Amino acid sequence: MNTTVRQVVVELCRATGMTTVFGNPGSTELRMLRDWPDDFRYVLGLQESTAVAMAAGHALGTGRAALVSLHSAGGVGHALGAVFNASRDRVPLVVVAGQQSRALLPLHPFLGADEPTQFPRPYVKFSRQPERAADVPAAFAEAHRVAMTHPRGPVFLSVPEDDWDRETEPVAPRTVHGGYGAAPDALAQLAAALDESERPALVVGPAVDDERAVREVAELAERTRAAVWISPLSGRSGFDERHPYFQGFLPPVADQLAARLAPYDLVVALGAPLFTYHVHVAGPPLAAGTELYHLDCDPGQAAWLPVGTSIVTTLRPAVRALAGLVRMSDRPVPPVRAVAPPARRGPDISPELLMDLLGERLPRDTVLVEEAPSHRDALHARLPVRAEGGFLTTGSGALGWGLPLAVGRALAGGGRVVCVLGDGSALYSVQALWTAARHRAPVTYLLLDNGGYGAVRALGHRIGVAPVPGTDIAGIDFAALAASFGCPGGAVERPEELPAALDRVLSLGPDEGPTLLRIRVPADDSPLYEPWAR
Template identity: 90%
Template sequence: MNPTVRQTVVELCRAAGMTTVFGNPGSTELRMFRDWPDDFRYVLALQESSAVAVAAGHALGTGRAALVSLHSAGGVGHALGAVLNAYRDRVPLVLVAGQQSRALLPLRPFLGADEPAQFPRPYVKFSRQPERAADVPGAFAEAHRIAMTHPRGPVFLSVPEDDWDEPARPVAPRTVHGGYGADPEALDRLAAALDGARRPALVVGPAVDDERAVREVAELAERTRAAVWISPLSGRSGFDELHPYFQGFLPPVADQLAQRLAPYDLVVALGAPLFTYHVHVEGPALAAGTELYHLDCDPAQAAWLPVGTSVVTTIRPAVRALTGLVGTSERPPPPARTAPPPARPGVLSAELVMDLLRERLPRDTVLVEEAPSHRDALHARLPVRAEGGFLTTGSGALGWGLPLAVGRALAGGSRVVCVLGDGSALYSVQALWTAARHRAPVSFLLLDNGGYGAVRALGRRIGITPVPGTDIGGIDFAALAASFGCPGREVERAEQLTAALDRSLGLGPDAGPELLRIRVPADDSPLYAPWAR
């Protein structure tokens, strides 16, 4: 007798290392959990977008795809903002949504999903509701392989609830070796261009960190004496920010970005969607005299870039090959980046928080950020050094950071530090319950400036002041955290900050979560002011 669809999928999950399931259960998923195996763990989130983000943090920490259970059309709808983040940040997730019984579908039943495969597109790599129950395990296996193939990302399956008890033939697990090399002739041309450049630069994108190619990129930079920048609004770091060749973070504004790159006659973008803009200004993508090469494993990225020569390849093997092709340069090294002045003593500010964190965080700390008002201060003052040491949203859909930190902490390693804004935290504050329930080792540092400071700053930039709907007040974040089971503390004065940070950061990897609400003044600086070099 053939096993059921459920039994076959459970075996596929075991083979793929997906024995932790993230979700928020509903009626159309119940049959999936019949005879739930003892070696599987269910991580409950209190809203589907948080479930996706917690799963994403776990996937980034383990390097394996994570399995997420969503509830029919409504649950998928709740989750889509987080799915967008996972897609932009290339996080491998297998999303399985419940669906009503097949016999009911022609009647448009309650909790049924119309055209379910269309709903999450275009922000998934694969989307399907199999035609027959017997096809579910094969589609599941295919979806997992696609999720783990570069560029990695989320995939989606809709499974009618009665399919799980139907018979299905076992599906043998198999391996698809991801990664592919660049055209050798294209690398030869790029190597010659690097050797002949007067002043080259590398732009590091999130794919460098995703492929664990940080060391290889550093070797290429040192061999060619190239300046190194990080791409605009990158969801990862990808380079040691205390390396003498590191120059900073490119701004998401066309004229500012072109100005930063104007001194270079050759720019090589590595796994970076280089022209990621937030606001529109007129002007060319690059200054005259700047030549661009773009290396990325995503052919869609290569197709839409407005200028330059693209080479479709995974980053790590291409950089290794390129380092072997270029000569050792004798050109002068790039200038050192200028450190910002210390924060004003005695004033409780985001800058003071970053300065104190810089002194206290171990090199291997994983830092998760979702504080748009203070991201410039973080980048200028708090260097990330470890591979995989910085995570944020690369798409801007809020509510990602808090649950992402929870999932990353559950994946293991040292204590995670999550820097949040008050506005961002409120999109997914219920993830504190999941953190407390699973004793996730996270220190949440909530910078409370009383509203959506980044939106106010953008309003000032385009001449809209005041901006309605940007003030938040009257929320006791410490009490709110405590109500979810996460200890919460208040920091109201600068003299309290050092001791509070030392206590929270010193809890260690075996302690549970804690939230520090730090009251900082509203930021009245212009959005995307020139960053320190």
Template identity: 75%
Template sequence: MTTTTVREAVVRFLRDTGMTTVFGNPGSTELRMFRDWPDDFTYVLGLQESVAVGMAAGHALGTRRAAFVSLHSAGGVGHALGAVFNAFRDRVPLVIVAGQQTRSLLQLRPFLGADEPALFPRPYVKSARQPERAEDVPAALAEAHRLAMTPPRGPVFVSVPEDDWDRPAEPVTPRTVHSQFTADEDALAALAARLETCARPALVVGPGVDDEDALEPVRALAERLRAGVWISPLSGRSGFPESHPLFQGFLPPVARPLAARLAPYDVVVALGAPLFTYHVADGGPPLAPGTELFHLDCDPAQAAWLPTGTSIVTTLRPALARLTGLLRDPDRAPPPPRPAPPPAPADGPVTPDLLFDLLHTRLPRDRVLVEEAPSHRDTLHARVPIASSGGFLTTGSGALGWGLPLAVGRALADRRRVVCVVGDGSALYSVQALWTAARHTAPVTYVLLDNGGYSAVRALGRRIGVAPVPGADIAGIDFAALAASFGCAAARVEHSGELPAALDHALGRGDDAGPFLLHVVVTDSTDTLHGTRTG
């Protein structure tokens, strides 16, 4: 006779898989899960469900393991869906468990009940289900964990009725799924042959490179080919050292400019990159005539929807090692390195250019930079090169509110100080994360750029002939005082002369000093959107 409960079996499984840090926002339908909560588990409370998911995502990216998230029934899942969407697009492995009302009440459409729990989070999870029987819950969670960690990684959702936790169930033992797979040898040999005969090759590095920890194999391939290296449009990760002489820059998320940047190359190899990520339509072709595309990625769905080129479905590390080994040293000159931007003026009002120049000289190489400042992303990329694998994190999908909690979870993963550059508009989507950062003494330095509104929306509006844009002004918020009210130390800077010392103080805090927010009032001489200056 089984004496183990669902709760006990799940706790044992979470411990065996290393998911002992649980992120959530508790409600009535989850309370029985917390009975006899184990001392070796840490519950990280987010004051809103999207914050909990964002923190879990940062923790998963830092540990390179799946993170466990507890959401509250239908309403909590609804609150979290923007962050779940980001996690899905950014291939972050999450095991998401949502509470559900008692099974005997479901036919009566009860208060807090989810009518179709397996449909609610789709299509932005790899799988969603509510087990038919209570005794199936531990096995369902074990399957969810394996699926979340199998390439392409991502969030998996399980709905658990609240009375299931006290029912009997057999324990489950974690099992290993070896998830690396290599493309057909003939396909890699054909690609190698084409790369040896081409005149001007280029690589486009996407978030899959960082996700699979393949930066070094990509570097080796680029150096063997003497190929220019670009980063894919709006990539949520780093994937190539931006100080490397072969690095050429960041591709724009607009068809015609993207095709123009790649037009000088006769062969382009996209690695872990959804290459044609567009933000606005301009009617342009994917690539210029004469540019041939090859695409390597672990996701067969992505290979299917790509509009042009030859796709090779594979995980990257084994394929890149094999491909580099097939290539001889070429007789071609490398492309010239991209020019550095001129230094920003050091006097006058604080501009993003000046702020990022100062940040670059002060940011230690081993620090992770989290970004969610859409108005200033092009300027940040130009002035703060990222050199290390995992050194840059942002949203690859565009749902705001990701950066603040992502930084908290990433900092909690290894207790090393994380630097988060965030805009005033983005911060207000998830400002509650500051409370969690303070409560858990998370080593995060937030550098908040305050330009008084949604500047990226204004810039896009001007681009398409919509000006002024209603609802784009959010001036008058004292973010330093707001942070202090959550228990997060903070300071405010309005003048360029104050900025160097303020950054030194904010960035020089030890890893045990807890969070700090530097509120910087910035003046934009121009707005930047997708690499195009608009005045």
């Protein structure tokens, strides 16, 4: 029996665990979808960027690459903001886009993609349109291996529509054991520096959570009695935020970040793009007298850091080895982080009150997805994350990620997901509520409605641009909008109504599907990145 490209790719998907496919089909994908396997699930996103974000949530939940099917040219263009997020957050995705028939390509056809491999760059690790139909399965298998090799990330494959029915040879699945260790002398040098340090600190980046090195980092912190910070605008947590050594979150502003780290003579950044800034402020990246070591699996990131000594390595084996090399320290333990005072009660629901109430109600193992830029400081100050993999957000800032990311993460299993998002963020990808309802994804959405793009207004205030035009989006009935997509919606306006409303939506079980609670909060024009405690 002759074997087609489609049949071989289907078997590769089974072998790699990619039997849940996220996509938005178009004419150039129809032949790929012929004879759809009974053991595969197609998760429809009503816009391509939501399909990519849902796939990313699924990949983060399963630890495996997720498969995304996009339409040629325009569909890939729609998805690129989400591909950008997946790249910066190191999410392994295999993105397969349709392309017009090979015979039509010289004629620049309708819906054809010109130079398709260039379109998603530089935000994919691999980008290819195979020269022959027979080469598609081998390219597919290579793309998957590249996506899953550290530093993990999205890859792209363009497949002309007539390739799927062509004959080809089977491709045997292969295993590539990822990960590589640091040079022993480099770790020994760092261990000696930690032993000699008087005031060390660790900066935990998103790669700690991605590489499942949370326990190893905690052991290293306890052996060295190092203070622990989380890197600026991290897309993950990576450390138990109720641990007594935890100090907080570094700000994405150069002078503030340098000031936070100035008390330490040695800083060890673990999987962290440490110098992630949002606004420009002149000044050195670190104060004089602060030495930096940086461990990460990405040689590109190691190359662009402006200061410090970088060790290119995967984190889990390196941190485990480092903890075995350092002496058990008797230096004073770090000071205990100040606790935010209880939110003041007023006539309106403040974000601080909401975070306090959530902190009292969320079980430790709840997966929390966040995309509420105006209220992220309040969330970090009052809603500590404790579980490995328990916090997901965008580490790059392209909005529209959180709402569909939560759908994909919920479909990956593991219990109910809680997603805290702003009204502005939600409107980038609100159609993902339809997918959540259709698949009964166990997600509780808490939508903070301040009537506009509060983060943009706050940043404008900070740099002297006020008022900022185009930042008001009041007048949307989010509960009704959610209900129109099949997702039950409710609303709460008064502080005294909030506890009961939260109890209701947080008590839903994993089989009860999605729900959305719109929470009215006042507009706030205070400057961004001014946490409650300096």
